[in-house]
Amino acid sequence: MKLIPLPAFSDNYIWMLHDARRALVVDPGDAQPVFDFLQQSGLQLEAILVTHHHADHVGGVNALRERTGARVWGPARERIPQPCSPLHQGDRIDVLGVGFDVFDVPGHTAGHIAYYAADITANDDSAPVLFCGDTLFSGGCGRLFEGTPAQMLASLDALAALPGATRVCCTHEYTLSNLRFAQAVEPGNADLAHHVAHCEALRKRLAPTLPSSIELERRINPFLRSRLPTVVRSVAQFDPSAHDEAGIFAALREWKNGFR
Ligand code: ZN
Ligand code: FE
Numbered sequence: 001m002k003l004i005p006l007p008a009f010s011d012n013y014i015w016m017l018h019d020a021r022r023a024l025v026v027d028p029g030d031a032q033p034v035f036d037f038l039q040q041s042g043l044q045l046e047a048i049l050v051t052h053h054h055a056d057h058v059g060g061v062n063a064l065r066e067r068t069g070a071r072v073w074g075p076a077r078e079r080i081p082q083p084c085s086p087l088h089q090g091d092r093i094d095v096l097g098v099g100f101d102v103f104d105v106p107g108h109t110a111g112h113i114a115y116y117a118a119d120i121t122a123n124d125d126s127a128p129v130l131f132c133g134d135t136l137f138s139g140g141c142g143r144l145f146e147g148t149p150a151q152m153l154a155s156l157d158a159l160a161a162l163p164g165a166t167r168v169c170c171t172h173e174y175t176l177s178n179l180r181f182a183q184a185v186e187p188g189n190a191d192l193a194h195h196v197a198h199c200e201a202l203r204k205r206l207a208p209t210l211p212s213s214i215e216l217e218r219r220i221n222p223f224l225r226s227r228l229p230t231v232v233r234s235v236a237q238f239d240p241s242a243h244d245e246a247g248i249f250a251a252l253r254e255w256k257n258g259f260r
Helices: 033-042 061-068 150-161 175-185 189-204 214-220 229-238 245-257
Strands: 002-008 012-019 022-026 044-049 072-074 085-087 094-097 097-105 113-117 129-133 167-170
Touching: 002 033, 002 167, 012 033, 012 167, 033 044, 033 061, 044 061, 044 094, 085 175, 097 150, 129 189, 150 214, 150 245, 175 189, 175 229, 189 214
Parallel strands: 022 044, 044 072, 072 085, 129 167
Antiparallel strands: 002 012, 012 022, 094 097, 097 113, 113 129
């Protein structure tokens, strides 16, 4: 299998998995980049996996379904273009011979789900693959539009507990701006400084900084590190009233919202 990010809009990625004959895509906010790639490569689109209801993730679903007959899967608790097979926490689906486990990851939206393939070989690599939509970004996390800080913290905890080698396929190229914020939170984090240099070189030649890995995110992402003393101390400078885990996480998210 091949795993590739198709760029869309200004900073979205539509992830595609294909076996040279059949393909699936995740969160096609725009149909055109998918059509173009399918045509160029002679692929048949079999399935569309949706993580949440935002337009930049579902905008291309109807056009793709109408033209290819692809089956659409999505979160049971959100309004996704119909027909869409509804998925809940704990469900497992088989697409292109790959098994995907479904996780509920509320926070960015109330019904947001993620797809996790433990057994997969893609790009000659057998590390698991995670499609996490706008829940986990490299160096950051999604904004809390519909969920609470406690929900987002629990969702990120669940993702952070996946095997370290897991390839994290996020839907946006936000890495460099996330890492600038991460450095403000943890100026002494050497792994972070190293990763910034790596990502700057990638972006200079317009290459994606993704997929990331769970192991890397545990070392550099302040939103997976909000209980560590260094992060707690930094957050206290931004908001001295933040105290429990959810409160510190909430303050960290607030800090990021206003960070330029
Ligand atoms: Zn979104
Ligand atoms: Fe998005």
